[in-house]
Structure formats: C-alpha cells, structure tokens
Amino acid sequence: MGGHIIHMKCDIGVGNTRVSQPRATRLFKTRSPEETYLLGLNLGRLLSRPAVIGLSGPLGAGKTLFARGIARGLGVEDYVKSPSFTFVHEHRGRLPMYLVDVYRLNDPSEAEDIGLCEILEEEAVVVIEWADKVSALMPQERIDVAMKWDAGDESSRDIVLTGHGYAFAGIVERVGRGDEPS
Numbered sequence: 001m002g003g004h005i006i007h008m009k010c011d012i013g014v015g016n017t018r019v020s021q022p023r024a025t026r027l028f029k030t031r032s033p034e035e036t037y038l039l040g041l042n043l044g045r046l047l048s049r050p051a052v053i054g055l056s057g058p059l060g061a062g063k064t065l066f067a068r069g070i071a072r073g074l075g076v077e078d079y080v081k082s083p084s085f086t087f088v089h090e091h092r093g094r095l096p097m098y099l100v101d102v103y104r105l106n107d108p109s110e111a112e113d114i115g116l117c118e119i120l121e122e123e124a125v126v127v128i129e130w131a132d133k134v135s136a137l138m139p140q141e142r143i144d145v146a147m148k149w150d151a152g153d154e155s156s157r158d159i160v161l162t163g164h165g166y167a168f169a170g171i172v173e174r175v176g177r178g179d180e181p182s
C-alpha cells in the first residue's frame, strides 16, 4: 500500500494540499461499546448541516458502532449496519445520511465505481469507514474520527475527533460525553 496514483479526483477533494484553516482536536477515551455509541450520538445531535465525517482505525475499532450513534443522533430510526459488501447505505434522519465503507476498495480510483464523488457533494451527512483509504478525495472541511485500540485492553478505545474548518472545529468543541440515552 502507500504511494497510490490517484487517477481521478473529486472536485472538492484537496488531497495533500496544505491549506491553513481553523481546526479543533479532542481526545476521548471510551471504556465500553455503549460509550463509543453515545459519543457518536452526541456528535450526530450537533449536526444540522451537510458534513463529511471520515472514520479510521483497524477492524473492530468501533467505526460502525460510532456511525450507528451518529445516525441515531441524526434521528435515523433504521437499524444501521456496515455496508462492507455494498459500499453504501442511505438512511433518512433530520438530514439524509450516507454510510460508506471503502474497506474493499483496492485503489482510490475505484471510488468512482461507487459514485463517491457524487455522494460527497450531496446535501447530506456522509460517514465514511476507512476514510484514510480515500484521503485524497476528502473535502478540506470535514470531521475526522481516528479510533485507536490498545491491544492490552479489549474494551477501551482512544477516539480523536478533529474538526477541520470553522464550522466543524466548532462542532468538535461542543461534543459532550453525554451519558443520557435517547
């Protein structure tokens, strides 16, 4: 892996261009699957406009669980499951939500086959599992969620939220741990 040649590029993708813009980063530690779900839910509740959210971290890190929380926070009532085989699931909440899983893409250029550029331009919340595989396609303004897993501890996760751009930095600053279920 590494050194991919990108044959196509979404208009809004910035690849590795360095642009200075506001950014906010926060580290959360969760100690159970429920806490990860609730963190996602609290993020989802703060979303009232289109957003691209890139989830990264190894298999089993909790990406799908976090995405399920975001969906609930957006008012999605369907059961949300990982679209590993179909790449994309669409849900309806306060805003449309697309859950995309690019794990099975062999090369970022294949993103074209699943219509990722078009999805990224929708007036929707677009949540992408394994977003690091398509980093060159990600918009400059977005939220990144990096999930780390300490091998010595099965049930804890380090979750780093980074909001890029003024609006998303503001959202990341407002995410609470909020333990109240909804």
Ligand SMILES: Nc1ncnc2c1ncn2[C@@H]1O[C@H](COP(=O)(O)OP(=O)(O)O)[C@@H](O)[C@H]1O
Pocket: 030, 031, 032, 033, 034, 035, 036, 057, 058, 059, 060, 061, 062, 063, 064, 065, 066, 082, 129, 154, 155, 156, 157
């Ligand atoms: N703190 C935690 N946060 C998230 N998941 C956890 C945590 N502790 C244990 N788990 C378990 O890890 C798994 C995460 O699965 P999933 O969300 O499908 O991961 P991914 O989509 O990253 O592959 C679940 O089986 C969940 O019960």
Ligand SMILES: [Mg+2]
Pocket: 063, 064, 082, 129
């Ligand atoms: Mg998953």
